[in-house]
Each structure stands twice: as C-alpha cells, then as structure tokens.
Amino acid sequence: NIITGETGAGKSIMLGALSLILGQRAETKYFFNQDKKCIIEGLFLLPDESLKAFFEEQDIDFHVESILRREISTDGKSRAFINDTPVTLTVMKQIGEKLIDIHSQHATQEVSDPAFQLSVVDTLAGHEQLLTEYREKYKQYKKSQQHLVALQSAAAEARSKQDYEEFLFNELEATALKTGEQEEMEAELEMLNNAENIKRSLANSYSLLSEQEMSVLPILKEAISQLQSIEKFNQDYAALAERLRSSQIELKDIAQETSALEESIVFNPSRIDDINTRLDIIYRLQQKHRVNSIAELLEIQEQLSDNLSQLLSSDDEIEKLTKEISQTRVELENIAGHLSANRSKAVGVTEANVAEILTKVGMPNARITFAQTFQELNKDGKDNISLLFSANNGQPPAPVGKVASGGELSRLMLAIKSIMAKHTAIPTLI
Numbered sequence: 001n002i003i004t005g006e007t008g009a010g011k012s013i014m015l016g017a018l019s020l021i022l023g024q025r026a027e028t029k030y031f032f033n034q035d036k037k038c039i040i041e042g043l044f045l046l047p048d049e050s051l052k053a054f055f056e057e058q059d060i061d062f063h064v065e066s067i068l069r070r071e072i073s074t075d076g077k078s079r080a081f082i083n084d085t086p087v088t089l090t091v092m093k094q095i096g097e098k099l100i101d102i103h104s105q106h107a108t109q110e111v112s113d114p115a116f117q118l119s120v121v122d123t124l125a126g127h128e129q130l131l132t133e134y135r136e137k138y139k140q141y142k143k144s145q146q147h148l149v150a151l152q153s154a155a156a157e158a159r160s161k162q163d164y165e166e167f168l169f170n171e172l173e174a175t176a177l178k179t180g181e182q183e184e185m186e187a188e189l190e191m192l193n194n195a196e197n198i199k200r201s202l203a204n205s206y207s208l209l210s211e212q213e214m215s216v217l218p219i220l221k222e223a224i225s226q227l228q229s230i231e232k233f234n235q236d237y238a239a240l241a242e243r244l245r246s247s248q249i250e251l252k253d254i255a256q257e258t259s260a261l262e263e264s265i266v267f268n269p270s271r272i273d274d275i276n277t278r279l280d281i282i283y284r285l286q287q288k289h290r291v292n293s294i295a296e297l298l299e300i301q302e303q304l305s306d307n308l309s310q311l312l313s314s315d316d317e318i319e320k321l322t323k324e325i326s327q328t329r330v331e332l333e334n335i336a337g338h339l340s341a342n343r344s345k346a347v348g349v350t351e352a353n354v355a356e357i358l359t360k361v362g363m364p365n366a367r368i369t370f371a372q373t374f375q376e377l378n379k380d381g382k383d384n385i386s387l388l389f390s391a392n393n394g395q396p397p398a399p400v401g402k403v404a405s406g407g408e409l410s411r412l413m414l415a416i417k418s419i420m421a422k423h424t425a426i427p428t429l430i
Contacts, residue, residue: 138379
C-alpha cells in the first residue's frame with residue numbers, strides 16, 4: 001500500500017499518530033487543539049497469534065483484532081490501553097515494536113553501522129537460539145575472567161606479605177603463649193620481689209602467736225586455766241573456757257600454717273630472671289602488635305594462620321578457575337564456528353535477494369557484498385561483517401557508508417528490511 005501527498009497533506013501527522021500508539025513520547029504543543037483531550041486508536045490484525053504469549057504475560061486479553069489506544073489530556077498526562085486494559089507506556093512500546101517497523105530517514109543511517117549489518121545476517125541465518133546460547137556463555141566467560149583477575153591480584157598482594165606474615169606467625173607460635181600466664185607471672189614476680197618482706201612478716205606473725213613468752217598462745221593457755229579453775233561455780237565460766245579452747249585450736253593451726261608459709265618463701269634470683277625474660281618477650285610482642293593482652297596476641301596468631309591458609313586455597317581456586325575458563329573458551333570457539341558457518345550460508349542468499357529487489361526499485365546495476373572476516377572472540381562470536389556496495393558496473397564494491405548516496409541508502413535499507421520482514425514477526429513495515 002502506498003500513501004502519497006503533497007507537502008502539508010498530513011503524511012507526517014499520520015506517522016506521528018502511529019508513533020503515539022506505539023508508545024512514543026507525547027507533546028501537546030504539536031496538537032491541533034491543545035484545549036481538548038487527544039484520543040488515538042489503532043486496529044491491528046494478528047491472525048497468526050504469534051503475540052498471544054506476550055499478551056498473556058502482561059495479563060491482557062488477546063484478540064485477533066486488537067485495539068491500541070492512547071489518551072493524552074490537555075495537561076500533558078497520558079494513558080495507554082490495549083483492548084481496553086490499562087498498560088504502561090513501556091508495555092505499549094514493547095508491543096508496538098513487534099507490530100510496526102517505521103523506517104525513517106534517521107534509520108537509513110543504520111545500514112552503515114557494522115552492528116546492524118551483523119544483525120541482518122544473523123536474522124537471515126535464523127540461529128537466534130544458538131546466538132543466545134553463545135552470548136550467555138560469553139557473558140559468563142568474561143565474568144569468570146574478571147573474577148580470575150581479582151583473585152590473581154588479591155593473591156599477588158597476599159604473596160607480597162607472605163614472608164613477613166610467616167615470620168610473625170612463626171614468632172608467635174614459637175613463643176607458645178598461654179591464656180592467663182601473663183597475670184600469673186606478674187603476680188609471682190611481685191611476690192618474689194618482696195620475698196624478704198613477706199618472709200619477715202610471716203616470721204613475726206608466728207613469733208607473736210607462739211614463740212615469745214608473752215605471745216598469744218601462752219597467754220591464751222593461762223586464761224583457759226584460770227577459767228577452768230572457777231567453772232564449777234558457774235556454767236557461764238565453763239562456756240567461756242570452752243570458747244577459748246576453740247580459739248586456741250584455731251590459733252595453733254594459724255601459727256603452724258604461718259610457719260609453713262614462712263619456710264616456703266625462698267628468695268630465688270634465678271626464677272626472677274626467668275619470669276622477667278618471659279614477660280619481656282610478651283611485652284615486646286604486645287608492643288609490636290599494639291595490643292595489651294595475650295588473648296589479643298592469640299587472636300592475631302589465628303588470623304595470620306588463616307591468611308596463610310587462604311593463600312594456599314586461593315592458589316587452588318585460581319588453578320581451578322583457569323581450567324574452567326580454558327574449557328569455556330573451547331566451547332565458545334566451537335559455537336562461534338557454527339555461527340560463522342551459518343552466517344556464511346546466509347550471506348550468499350542475502351546478496352542475491354537484495355540485488356533482486358534493488359533491480360525492482362531502479363538500481364539494476366547495484367551490487368552488494370557482505371564481507372566476512374574473523375576477529376578475536378566477542379559477544380557476537382568471531383565474525384566481522386562489512387557491507388560493501390557498488391551502484392554501477394565496473395565500480396568495485398566499497399564500504400556502503402562511504403560510497404552510497406542518500407537515495408541509494410534509502411532503497412538499500414528498504415530492500416534489506418523487506419527481506420528481514422519475512423524472517424521476523426513484525427507484520428507491518430513503514
């Protein structure tokens with residue numbers, strides 16, 4: 001179908017209305033009457049029900065004759081409907097892209113884009129599922145490569161610290177620190193440094209209790225004797241005597257224990273030296289690691305041990321991931337090979353079909369060639385597709401963007417899209 005008309009006849013208005021029901025942005029300043037709400041409806045025939053799944057996903061009733069409606073109020077607010085079901089502009093745009101392909105002057109420039117040229121060949125090759133599989137695997141491949149680089153960087157940094165951390169760990173491990181030993185040694189050192197004073201005080205205490213003539217136990221014994229001599233006169237005297245006897249027994253035990261403790265106290269310079277040496281090691285380590293307790297030193301020792309273990313495990317992980325990446329690379333090369341083969345087959349058929357259509361639109365001598373070269377693996381495979389064009393006999397094909405005029409580009413794009421329309425679900429091409 002062809003719609004023609006002079007400048008100002010309304011062709012652009014029709015395209016603008018179509019764009020609105022396809023989800024494009026609305027601007028009220030372009031409306032004929034900005035004081036009235038604008039309503040645009042489009043009836044689309046969908047006989048093959050190819051879009052039924054999309055309608056179901058969006059919870060929209062599917063009809064072979066489906067109506068798209070756009071309402072724009074005077075304040076610029078917009079509402080969209082599909083078969084009277086309210087939808088977002090995003091949904092309307094998604095379904096619009098599946099219904100109509102509007103070929104504009106700007107779109108003509110796409111024919112010079114290598115990405116578009118490759119997409120043309122891929123569409124005609126009909127290997128969408130294989131290409132999707134490749135792209136998913138390639139995405140994971142690149143993600144794994146990034147993870148490997150991060151692991152290698154972290155391992156290199158850890159390895160640069162490995163010697164020093166091993167030294168710190170070995171130093172702490174060789175010290176054989178024990179929880180609570182610092183407090184015990186500090187208390188023992190305090191006692192040893194005051195051994196003479198402690199021994200003297202214990203000896204004096206024992207002497208006051210039992211050895212001297214006027215010490216506690218002899219005097220207590222005399223007091224008991226005096227009370228026993230009068231206990232027959234009153235039970236209270238007997239009770240007092242009994243209480244003193246109990247105290248006498250307790251004081252004898254205290255005196256004996258005091259004597260034993262005094263004898264156990266030995267001034268031991270060698271032991272003092274040993275404790276000071278051990279504490280000096282502990283204090284030095286605490287100062288070195290900027291902590292105040294053995295418990296904190298033991299935590300540092302455990303962390304150093306974990307760091308060294310992780311370095312070994314990271315080496316294993318790097319080796320494993322490297323093998324996985326190599327295997328994925330082999331798989332990608334294999335799939336890319338199939339994609340290349342499919343593209344090679346599609347290129348020949350496409351060139352012939354486009355040439356046939358160009359003849360019908362007044363370019364009988366035009367020739368196109370899809371030059372296929374290979375490059376490093378990327379998200380689309382390993383093929384580089386370049387569309388070469390020649391408008392006249394004897395003129396060697398050259399990159400289309402450099403040699404084709406605006407009119408030639410438009411007709412070439414029309415030919416390409418008309419062929420692509422046979423391989424896609426888009427029912428309308430404008």
